[in-house]
Amino acid sequence: MAEFRKAWALGEVVTNNAPTPLTLVSAPGSFDATLKGFRKEIKNWETPKGSDGKVLEPHQFEVNASVALLGDDLAKLIRSNGTYDNSTDFLKTAIVTFLPVLLVVLLLVFLFRQQMKAAGRGAMSFGKSKARLLTMDRNKVTFKDVAGIQEAKEELWEIVDFLRDPRKFQKLGGSIPKGVLMVGPPGTGKTLLARAIAGEADVPFFSISGSDFVEMFVGVGASRVRDMFEQGKKHAPCLIFIDEIDAVGRHRGHGLGGGHDEREQTLNQLLVEMDGFDTQEGVIIIAATNRPDVLDPALLRPGRFDRQVTVSLPDFKGREEILKVHVKKIKLAANTDLGVIARGTPGFSGAELANLINEAALLAARKGMTAVTLAELEEARDKVRWGRERRSLALSDKEKENTAYHEAGHAILNEILEHTDPLHKVTIIPRGPSLGSTMFLPTEDKFTYRKAELLDQLVVAMGGRVAEEIVFGNVTNGAVGDIRMATHIARKMVCEWGMSEKLGMVEYGESDGEVFLARDLGRRANYSSATAKLIDEEVKGLIDHAYGDAKRLLIERRETLEVIAQALLEYETLDAEHIKDLIETGSMKNPPNSPKPPSIPDEYRKKETPKRADDGSTDDGGPLPGAVVGAPA
Structure with a gap:
């Protein structure tokens, strides 16, 4: 603008050229403007000439100006020698006006479409089945990769054989099973077996979880069941694997809702599809669960699940x-x-x-x-x-001494009693939640326990507390696990296993399984208060008798108890051979090679607060073989 004023003062700005006058261009409502015109340069009061001697023609220029700041000067200029062009750029104005609104609309449409897809692959796909058709090209699993459950493999192999050659069975009048229910504890390989069936059978294989049926919307579960069987009918013969079927197949009438409950409607539809008026031929259902006790009886009957395969713990x-x-x-x-x-x-x-x-x-x-x-x-x-050894756990000498005598009491009784499992090793190194452990392992799998074995286990369980009482005269809470395990065994002997002479072979009370909603909440005891008192007396009598035997045996072997405890304080871990040598001769033929454990690097050291916990292990069927016994915690 300063250069324009100078050129204007010198007369360089052309104002008398009619075709190209000096023009001021401005948009309506805007303070920005542009001066357009032609300029002829004058040097030393003369017009410059080119190399050919001709006068140079004026050249075009543009100058940005502000109407607000130069309003008077520009108005005076335009009135004298220029023109005013109040033009509007409609395209630019439209873009500036409508572009933000258009961007907001597009963003809302995109978010809406994403939400609809996430809600079930589209607004109209809530009732579609979530069963996935598996392809086993990669990481194929076959029956060769499944071991330890031979009987289950044989039963499931029949289904694969039927799918491969159905005439072999149909010529004798046999028909394909409609459903197979695999039952077993967690981790026994039920899902792995299903993958093996998919790898062996050359038929379509669908996989779905029981929780994929039920949604928050009413009727979605039943609709998905129908759609799942429709897909199976199109691919028949095929296999459909439902994992954790107890999520949808629980006993009807024992839930919190009535007959209109969404889960029950889903189960009803599943029952009809498996064996109703319009059954789907060639669709085999393979289901897995570790809670068969909560399944509806109508689901378990032949015609729906014709075969129940037990997948048990391996031998x-x-x-x-x-x-x-x-x-x-x-x-x-x-x-x-x-x-x-x-x-x-x-x-x-x-x-x-x-x-x-x-x-x-x-x-x-x-x-x-x-x-x-x-x-x-x-x-x-x-x-x-x-559990893992916790060598970094700082224990006082007093606690180590108490732990050593506690574990020595368990070890002595486990060795001298006749009906006990072989001792594995004894340690006062904290492992898992315990401060010390007496470990024993059976030489073979056990499926039943004799009364003599259970009574000896009660004596061994009392050994830790008895040793503390004999040596220190002041017991600790370290025997909490022993007491819990002994009480569990004694109550099972009296109430379930018929090992009480006074109460006889009668079951008192139900099993200690998990409570299933309203079915078990209102259950009453099936024995009188007098019987309950007698049960308590019998349980206490078994434990008191075991405590007395443990005390008598350890008092007779007071010196051996001292020798084993001192050896544990010195070596911290002793094997079964070392314990036997100490009991028989009072010394070890082959002491442990490293009397003290190696120090761990500083980066692996962590400060821990001693926790009091217990590691006695039992289950509903009795004491577990190889359980940690008598760990003062």
Whole structure:
């Protein structure tokens, strides 16, 4: 603008050229303007000439101006020599006006579409089945990858064989089963079996969870059941796997809602589709659950689930086969006997054995080893069953001494009594939630317990508390787990196993399973108050008798108790051979090689507060083999 004023004063701005006058361009309502015109330069009061001697023509220029600041000057200029062009750029104005509104509308449409898709693959897809059609091209699992459950494999193999060659069964009048229910504890391989069926059967395989049926909208579950069977009919013959079917197949009439309950409507539709007036031929349902007691009876009858396959915990041979399957994934040292680990893992499920192998591999990797040896496998077994050693836990000498005598009492009684499982080892190193452990492992799988074995287990359980009382005369709360386990065993003996002479072979009370809603909430005791008093007396009598026997035996072996406790304080961990030597001769033939555990690096040290917990292990069927006994916690 300053240069324009100078050019104007010198007369360089052309104002008398009619075709191209000086023009002021401004939009309506805007203070910004542009001066457009032509300028002829004048130097030394003369018009410059070109190389050819001709006068140079004026050239065009544009100057940005502000109407608000230069209003008077511009108005005077326009009145004298220029023109005013009040033009409007309609396209620019429309874009500036409507673009923000258009962007907001597009954003809302995008968000709305995303919400509708997330609500069920579109607004009209709530009732569509969520069953996924599996393709087993990658990570294919077959029956060769499933071990330890031979009987279950044989029953399920019949279904695969039927799908491959149905004429083999139909020529004798046999028909394909409509449903197979796999029942078993968690981790026994029910889902793995389903994947193996999918890998073996050359038919479409759908997979869905029981919780995928029920939604917050009424009627969605039943609609999804219908759609699932419609998909199966199109792909028949096919297999449909429903995992955790107890989520939708629970007993009707015992829930919080009535007959209109959404879950019950879903179950009703499932019952009709499996065996109603309009059944779908060629659609086989394979379901899995670990709670068969809560399923509706109408779902379990033949015609719906024609076959129930029990997938139980593996035995010794099964555990060895499972270990052989899982060690294929790791580098195992030569001549490693997996039978030793199989014998030492009674009650382990397939998932726990897989975890054991993985823990052993991680332990070997931390040590910088090139292969996993038997030592790492045994340490991983102890870690999975009893917890990891907590060497960094700071214990006072008084607590260590009390723990040593407590565990020595358990170890002595376990060795001298006739009907007990072999001792594995005794340690006062904190492991898991306990401050010390007495570990024993059976030589073979046990499915029944004799009365003499249970009575000896009660005596062994009392050994820790009795040892504290004999040595210190002041007991601690470390026997809380022993007391709980002993009470559990004694009450089972009296109320369920008919091992009480006064009460006889009568079951008193129901099993200690989980309460199932209204079915069990109003259940009354099936015995009188007088019988309840007698039950308490019998339970207390069994425990008192065991306590008396433990006290008598340990007083007779007071010196042995002292020797074993001092050895534990010195070596911290003793094997069964060491305990036997101390009981028989008072000394060890082959003491442990490292009397003190190696120090751990500072980066692995963590300050922990001693916690009082318990590690006695029992289940509803009786004491678990290999349970930690008498750990003062």
